[in-house]
Amino acid sequence: MQRRYEQLMRKCLSLAKKSEGYVSPNPLVGAIIFDDDFRIISQGRHEVCGRNHAERNAILNAKEDLKGKSLIVNLEPCSHYGKTPPCADLIIENGIKKVIIGMVDPNPIVSGKGIKKLKQAGIEVITGVLEKECTELNEIFIKNQLYSKPFVTIKTATTADGKIATKEGNSKWITDEISRREVHKLRNKYDAVLTSSDTVMKDNPQMTCRLKGGRNPVRIVLDTNLKTDPKSKIYNKDGTRVIIITSEIVSREKTKNYPSDVEILRCPEKDGHIDIKKAIELIYQQGIRSILVEAGARLNNAVIQTKSADKLIQFIAPKILSDKEAISFSQGCSRREIADCNNLIFISTKQLKNDIMIIGKFVD
Numbered sequence: 058m059q060r061r062y063e064q065l066m067r068k069c070l071s072l073a074k075k076s077e078g079y080v081s082p083n084p085l086v087g088a089i090i091f092d093d094d095f096r097i098i099s100q101g102r103h104e105v106c107g108r109n110h111a112e113r114n115a116i117l118n119a120k121e122d123l124k125g126k127s128l129i130v131n132l133e134p135c136s137h138y139g140k141t142p143p144c145a146d147l148i149i150e151n152g153i154k155k156v157i158i159g160m161v162d163p164n165p166i167v168s169g170k171g172i173k174k175l176k177q178a179g180i181e182v183i184t185g186v187l188e189k190e191c192t193e194l195n196e197i198f199i200k201n202q203l204y205s206k207p208f209v210t211i212k213t214a215t216t217a218d219g220k221i222a223t224k225e226g227n228s229k230w231i232t233d234e235i236s237r238r239e240v241h242k243l244r245n246k247y248d249a250v251l252t253s254s255d256t257v258m259k260d261n262p263q264m265t266c267r268l269k270g271g272r273n274p275v276r277i278v279l280d281t282n283l284k285t286d287p288k289s290k291i292y293n294k295d296g297t298r299v300i301i302i303t304s305e306i307v308s309r310e311k312t313k314n315y316p317s318d319v320e321i322l323r324c325p326e327k328d329g330h331i332d333i334k335k336a337i338e339l340i341y342q343q344g345i346r347s348i349l350v351e352a353g354a355r356l357n358n359a360v361i362q363t364k365s366a367d368k369l370i371q372f373i374a375p376k377i378l379s380d381k382e383a384i385s386f387s388q389g390c391s392r393r394e395i396a397d398c399n400n401l402i403f404i405s406t407k408q409l410k411n412d413i414m415i416i417g418k419f420v421d
């Protein structure tokens with residue numbers, strides 16, 4: 058039985074994943090209704106923020122009576138009146154007899170109450186099926202709900218000796234086109250990309266998602282002194298929100314050089330640079346729930362040292378630069394002991410064409 062539930066839960070997860078990039082600030086949810094012989098009756102997913110929840114779509118998609126059937130979903134059904142009425146009520150009204158759930162909803166207005174409601178109506182509830190996988194799928198939503206902070210991932214492309222560029226800033230191209238395609242997939246998924254004035258001035262990146270049918274993330278530049286050229290590609294007008302975070306003391310005159318649709322936010326400084334922790338708070342206040350940091354050694358280091366990073370995605374090319382002045386992807390501390398390292402847990406490795414992709418979670 059457990060194995061059959063796990064199979065169906067995997068299906069819920071891949072259904073839910075189809076909405077990646079479109080549901081923020083909501084969770085990714087997929088639901089399936091099936092009978093006692095595990096025949097699938099219908100399925101549904103939460104497609105876009107503000108629209109029907111997954112359970113409602115699965116129920117609406119059913120072409121037969123749901124009395125006595127079972128429903129499996131990766132997140133606890135909701136119990137509150139939000140943009141839509143409670144899914145738990147709908148499940149009860151339809152006479153569903155069993156509900157299998159991946160994880161409890163971290164949203165305090167729901168957490169546990171959806172399960173309680175179902176049980177009180179006499180429905181059999183099974184929880185914790187593929188809980189780890191369900192938690193991973195909704196890592197952004199969970200961080201937002203528990204800490205009211207955005208989920209922050211550092212993406213970097215390095216040589217096998219951990220270098221991102223020569224001393225002169227030459228970095229094209231370390232990884233191959235397959236790895237770079239993966240980066241576009243990430244841009245399609247995250248609410249925003251965050252970079253620094255250094256990277257804008259050195260690389261003049263577009264920071265757009267160039268996948269067919271993809272969507273652009275919000276582009277955010279940390280530019281303490283407004284040094285970046287207002288004609289940089291990142292400020293191109295393409296209908297995507299662009300934000301510059303600058304110092305509180307930069308003159309109003311300077312801000313007028315930038316295109317009028319570029320939003321300029323002011324943030325306190327720390328040691329001559331934007332205070333990264335405060336900047337991240339500011340970004341969250343803008344409704345941005347996940348950030349992909351695509352920057353150089355200094356900003357990556359600031360994000361790591363302030364313990365603002367949740368995840369590292371490192372693309373490693375089978376190349377060794379060996380240059381004594383080359384730049385590492387995180388640089389800026391003075392450390393004498395290995396014990397002073399920031400620590401990660403590697404959660405996955407993937408061989409791409411020539412490169413490998415390593416995903417690590419920060420643990421301290």
Ligand code: AOF
Pocket residue numbers: 083084085086087102103106107108109110111112132133134135138139140141144162164167
């Ligand atoms: C979703 N989709 O499939 C499920 C959700 O703002 P609302 O009214 O859409 O409610 C959002 C909350 O509903 C969300 O924070 C989560 O706790 C719960 N479940 N949300 O957007 C879904 N099942």
Ligand code: ZN
Pocket residue numbers: 110111112134135136142143144145
């Ligand atoms: Zn719901």
